[in-house]
Amino acid sequence: MRPADHVLLTRFNLPTPGPESLVRAQDDWLRGRVELFETYCLPSVQAQTSRAFTWIVYFDPASPAWLRARIDAWVAACGLHPVFREEVSSRDLLADLDVEVDRHHAEVITTNLDNDDGLAADFVARLQRAEVTTGPRPGGRDGDGGGRTALYCPQGLVLADGRAYLHTDEHNAFCSVREPWLGARTCWTDWHNLLHRQMPVVLVDGGPAWLQVVHGSNVSNRVRGHLVAPAPHRAAFPGLLTGATAPPRAALAADRFLRHPARTVRDRGRGLARRTALGLVGKDGFDRWKTVLARRRTSASHG
Numbered sequence: 001m002r003p004a005d006h007v008l009l010t011r012f013n014l015p016t017p018g019p020e021s022l023v024r025a026q027d028d029w030l031r032g033r034v035e036l037f038e039t040y041c042l043p044s045v046q047a048q049t050s051r052a053f054t055w056i057v058y059f060d061p062a063s064p065a066w067l068r069a070r071i072d073a074w075v076a077a078c079g080l081h082p083v084f085r086e087e088v089s090s091r092d093l094l095a096d097l098d099v100e101v102d103r104h105h106a107e108v109i110t111t112n113l114d115n116d117d118g119l120a121a122d123f124v125a126r127l128q129r130a131e132v133t134t135g136p137r138p139g140g141r142d143g144d145g146g147g148r149t150a151l152y153c154p155q156g157l158v159l160a161d162g163r164a165y166l167h168t169d170e171h172n173a174f175c176s177v178r179e180p181w182l183g184a185r186t187c188w189t190d191w192h193n194l195l196h197r198q199m200p201v202v203l204v205d206g207g208p209a210w211l212q213v214v215h216g217s218n219v220s221n222r223v224r225g226h227l228v229a230p231a232p233h234r235a236a237f238p239g240l241l242t243g244a245t246a247p248p249r250a251a252l253a254a255d256r257f258l259r260h261p262a263r264t265v266r267d268r269g270r271g272l273a274r275r276t277a278l279g280l281v282g283k284d285g286f287d288r289w290k291t292v293l294a295r296r297r298t299s300a301s302h303g
Contacts, residue, residue, distance in 0.1 A: 001128070001129055001130065001131055001132065002105075002107070003052075003104075003105050003128070004105050004106075004107040004108055004109050004128065004178060005054075005101060005102075005103055005104055005105050005107070005108045005109070005181075006052060006053040006054070006108070006109045006110075006111070006124060006127070006128060007053065007054045007055075007056060007097065007101055007108060007109070007110045007111070007186075008045065008053055008054070008055040008056070008111050008113050008124075009056055009058075009093075009110055009111065009112055009113065009186070009187065009188060010041070010055070010056070010057045010058065010112075010113045010114070010115050011057075011058050011088075011114075011115065012033070012037070012057050012058060012059050012060075012115045013030060013033065013059055013060045013063060013067075014058050014059070014060060014085065014086070014087065014088065015060050015062070015086055015087075030064075030067065032215075033115060033116065034067070034070060036115070036116040036213065036215065037115050037116065039240075040116065040117060040118035040211060040213055040240055041113065041114075041115050041116065041117060041118055042074060042077070042078065043118070043238075043239055043240065044118035044119040044120075044121075044123075044211070044237070044240060045078060045080075045113070045119065046077070046078045047121045047238050047239070048119070048121060048122075048123065048124045048125070049121050049122050049124070049125050050122075050124045050125035050128060052124075052128065053124050054081060054100060054101045054102075055078070055079070055080040055081060055113075056080075056081045056083055056096060056097075056100055056101075057074075057080050057081065057082055057083070057115070058083050058084075058085055058088055059071065059082055059083070059084050059085075060084070060086070061084040061085065061086060063084070081100045083096050083100070088188075090185070090186075090188075090189070093186055093188060094184065094186075097184070097186075103181060105181075106180060106181060107147075107178060107179060107180050107181065108178070108179065108180075108181050108184055109127055109128065109151070109176055109177070109178045110176065110177050110184075110186040110187040110188070111124075111127065111174070111175070111176040111187060112173060112174060112175050112176070112187050112188065112192060113174065114173060116213050116215065117173075117174070117210065117211060117212050117213055118210070118211035118213070118237060118240045119174070119209070119210055119211070120207075120208060120209045120210065120211070120236045120237055121236060121237070121238060122206075122209075122236070123153065123174075123209050123210065126153060126204055126206055126209060127151055127153070127176055127204060130151055130178075130202060130204045131202075132149045132151070132178050132202055147179060147180055148177060148178070148179035148180075148185065148198075148199045149177070149178050149179070149199055149200050149201070149202055150175060150176070150177055150187075150195040150196060150198075150199050150200070150201045150202070151175070151176040151177070151178055151201075151202050151204055152169075152170055152171060152172060152174070152175055152176070152201065152202075152203055152204065153172075153174065153203075153204045153206060153209030153210060154168050154169060154170045154172065154203050154204075155167070155168050155206070155207060155208050155209060156168075156169070156172065156174070156208050156209055156210035156211060156212060157208045157210070157211045157212070157225075157228075157233060157237070157241075158211075158212045158213075158214060158223060158224050158225050159211060159212070159213050159214065159240075159241070159243075159244060160213075160214035160223045161214075162243055162244055162245050163227060163244060163245065163247060164227070164228055164229075164230040164233065164241060164244045165223060165224065165225035165226060165227055165228065166208065166225050166226055166228045167212075167224045167225025167226075168225070169224070170201075170203060171192060171193040171194075171195070171196065171201075172192065172210065172212075173192045173212070174192075174209070174210040175187050175192040175195055177189070177195065177199070207233075207236060208233055208236060208237075211237055211240055211241075223263065224263060225260070225263075226255055226256060226260040227247055227251065227252055227255035227256075227259070227260070228252075229246050229247065229252075230244035230245070230246065231246060
């Protein structure tokens with residue numbers, strides 16, 4: 001595959017509207033987010049076998065002094081590119097790419113990485129090796145961004161309460177878009193699970209490529225997949241699974257025959273509800289609905 005520039009994009013504490021803004025308003029959110037970032041996200045980027053990428057991380061300009069000092073340490077440790085903005089429009093993002101990225105190739109890969117999740121050590125290399133056939137998307141017109149392709153590594157791990165779960169999601173949040181620099185829209189052009197509406201999708205083969213961490217301040221994440229022993233995956237996620245324990249055989253059997261099927265039914269129901277809601281009220285209405293639910297959960301947790 002011909003080479004492309006590669007950019008990882010991370011939102012750290014942007015003061016964006018929506019359900020997560022309610023969580024960010026809690027006093028302990030920021031310090032907890034720093035701990036998750038330093039435990040999973042940062043070391044997983046440092047461990048990448050390919051170093052041919054730029055990592056842009058967005059921060060709130062109102063970030064406290066102690067966090068800015070921490071950011072300076074992160075820059076020294078791995079060379080991430082901090083950008084301070086109150087919001088990031090499509091125009092802002094493209095302007096930041098012009099400033100922060102040294103262009104060496106005609107194409108660019110942009111990848112979303114949430115600040116509380118992690119990557120397998122070969123995640124970047126796997127995306128850069130992926131075979132992508134360029135050309136206009138089916139039904140596309142000249143000038144509509146021909147050659148733009150969404151890339152997903154469908155298999156990953158979910159870590160919750162010291163246990164690891166193997167999960168397959170063909171439209172997961174670790175989405176990437178490969179496209180020409182000219183007319184680029186990036187992986188943030190739409191929700192990660194809606195990119196297939198705008199462009200062809202390529203699923204990148206291989207074992208678990210990402211680690212999603214379920215924790216107390218998650219808005220949307222939950223346990224998914226089936227319970228597995230963490231040992232076979234430790235080499236792919238160096239240092240990220242140290243807190244995961246090996247489940248006893250009884251727990252594996254119970255998860256295989258009872259809990260995993262129940263989670264599958266639950267997720268299918270939620271997926272149907274989500275698609276129905278999107279069809280009825282659109283993306284903006286769906287966001288408002290999620291905000292109401294998040295507000296109720298936040299109020300309940302402080303009740």
